[in-house]
Amino acid sequence: MKIWIDILTPKQVNFFAPLVRRLSRKGTSLVVTTREYREVNQLLKMRKISALKVGRHGGGVLKAKLISSVDRIRRLASLLPSHHCTSAISFSSPEAARVAYGLSIPHLCISDSPHAEAVSRLTIPFSKLLFTPKIIPLDSWRKYGIDRTRIIRYNALDPAAWLKDFKPNPHVLDELRLDSSKPILIIRPEESQASYLINKTIDESLSVSVARTLARRLPQSQVVLIPRYDVATFTKKGLAGYVTIPGSAVDATSLIYYARLFLGGGGTMTAEAALLGVPSISFYPTSPTYVESYLVRLGLVARIGSVQAMVRHAIRILSDPRFEMASRAKSRKILSRMEDPISVIEKHVR
Secondary structure, rough: EEEEOOOOOOOHHHHHHHHHHHHHHHHOOEEEEEEEHHHHHHHHOOOOOOOOOEEEOOOOOOOHHHHHHHHHHHHHHHHHHHHOEEEEEOOOOHHHHHHHOOOOOOOEOOOOOOOOOOHHHHHHOOOOOEEEEEOOHHHHOOOOOOOHHHEEEEEOOOOOHHHOOOOOOEEEEEEEEOOOOOOOOEOOOOOOOOOOOOOOOOOOOOHHHHHHHHHOOOOOOOOEEEOOOOOOHOOOOOOOOOOEEEOOOOHHHHHHHHHOOEEEEOOHHHHHHHOOOOOOOEOHHHHOHHHHHHHHHOOEEEEOOOOHHHHHHHHHHHHHHHHHHHHHHHHHHHHOOOOHHHHHHHHHOO
């Protein structure tokens, strides 16, 4: 048995790292591929995962995305036959799904994002199985042409895959010169170049405004903005000096663990922070996803759209330590009841 795993995003590095370790320990041959993408490449190195770089991220323009995808399909189609893989696994990678289908390699798809219509249409119809969290209704996947008998659901959110056995590394605080005695507030911008947000009306200045306002209103706190894509996009916005912006990938899970508050415009880190018990605010730019709605119902995430309302909520949380204590206790209980998604996937792979 030889398995091909395609890793495209920071979330996927965290998700697949335990699967790569387990399969490798059990003697399974692996081929891991990725693409040219700064944060992903740095995280793969940090997690000590050896991966072949094939193609590059297509950016935020549809035509460029298409050209990059076509080029990557061509390169993978030339590379994969020599490895004689018996199955392929990806987190809704259009290139992996298409190449696997074309080479008659069973493709196992993982996704918690039925709202990502473009990649779902390009991956799920080509997949033998779909793995997804149980909170996502089966009907949300049927429009993509997959029978419910081929959908495997796990009783967990995706971050449980890397949080079940997680131990925080305090060195991340030293790397960013953060003082553990002062509140740490983390901001993660929206994934503006994702296909499901292209052509949507997005206030791209929201993350910057939140960071700037929190830093000014809460001078005793340490505001950290974890950038996506080009770091210079944020360093040029006048945040230097009072907002910490890492110049390279960091152990974000450990950093979030030590935070007093998390504010996210995306999905993964918001869910990650919530399951770590860090009081979390979501300013996701479109309708809430199934995962976000679930976390809001549990009381682990507050969905807030304006800067001033976020700042008021932040001040309320920081002024009352009991808020964080209750959040930590609730999240521990919820996470302990979740399945390990990797164990579910590994069983079906074997």
